[in-house]
Amino acid sequence: MATLLVNQANRELDASRMYLAMDMWFRFHDFPGSASWCQTHSVEERSHAMKIFDHLALRQTEKVLSVSQEVLSDHGMEKFQNNRVSEVWKKALDQEVQNSQEYFNMAKVAEEESDYVSREFLNWFLNEQLMEENAVEDLYRKAIKLEKTGGLYVAIDKDMQVMDH
Numbered sequence: 001m002a003t004l005l006v007n008q009a010n011r012e013l014d015a016s017r018m019y020l021a022m023d024m025w026f027r028f029h030d031f032p033g034s035a036s037w038c039q040t041h042s043v044e045e046r047s048h049a050m051k052i053f054d055h056l057a058l059r060q061t062e063k064v065l066s067v068s069q070e071v072l073s074d075h076g077m078e079k080f081q082n083n084r085v086s087e088v089w090k091k092a093l094d095q096e097v098q099n100s101q102e103y104f105n106m107a108k109v110a111e112e113e114s115d116y117v118s119r120e121f122l123n124w125f126l127n128e129q130l131m132e133e134n135a136v137e138d139l140y141r142k143a144i145k146l147e148k149t150g151g152l153y154v155a156i157d158k159d160m161q162v163m164d165h
Contacts, residue, residue, distance in 0.1 A: 001115050002059070004106050005052050011102060012049035015095055016042045022088055029083060031153065033160030037139075048125070055121050085153045089140035096136050100129040135164050 019042035026035035103125045110119035146153050 001106070001110055001113055001118050002056060004109060005056055005118070008102055008106060009049040009052035009056075011099065012045050012052065015099065016045035016049070018092070018095060019045060022092060025088055029085075031085070031157045031160075033157040034085070037160040048128070051124075055118075059117070084147065086140060086143035086147055089136065089143050093133070093136045093140045096129065096133045100126075100133060103129055131164070 019038045023035045023038040023042065026032070026038060103122060107119060107122045107126060110116075110122060142156055143153060146156070
């Protein structure tokens with residue numbers, strides 16, 4: 001279980017880097033509200049990793065603790081050259097869905113191993129992932145809708161700084 005949690009903490013750190021890459025993409029394309037949202041969310045993802053590392057430290061699992069020095073992916077932000085905001089949000093949504101699947105798997109393993117402490121700990125993340133998926137999916141759907149109707153994404157960008165994460 002500890003190894004799964006360490007791996008997940010490293011995925012959270014990678015998600016933090018992904019949201020920083022998105023922040024830069026939105027800045028470059030002059031969407032400051034979206035950039036701000038992604039920057040704030042990057043900090044949130046990092047805090048998730050720290051929450052896991054803190055839990056592992058409390059459980060005295062230092063022998064399996066390791067922070068990945070390699071970036072799990074390059075996030076490929078440069079491939080969104082056609083400036084479709086929806087593609088950027090789709091990348092974030094796919095990452096959040098994958099993250100949820102990893103938490104579901106860890107909850108299953110915790111139950112199988114009768115690791116009730118870890119299972120209880122994971123409940124917070126399961127609920128958090130539900131909120132994160134919904135928030136990012138909402139942004140993705142809005143971007144799609146605006147692209148289909150010829151609407152300007154900039155119209156919602158200014159509200160991004162106050163939207164839920």
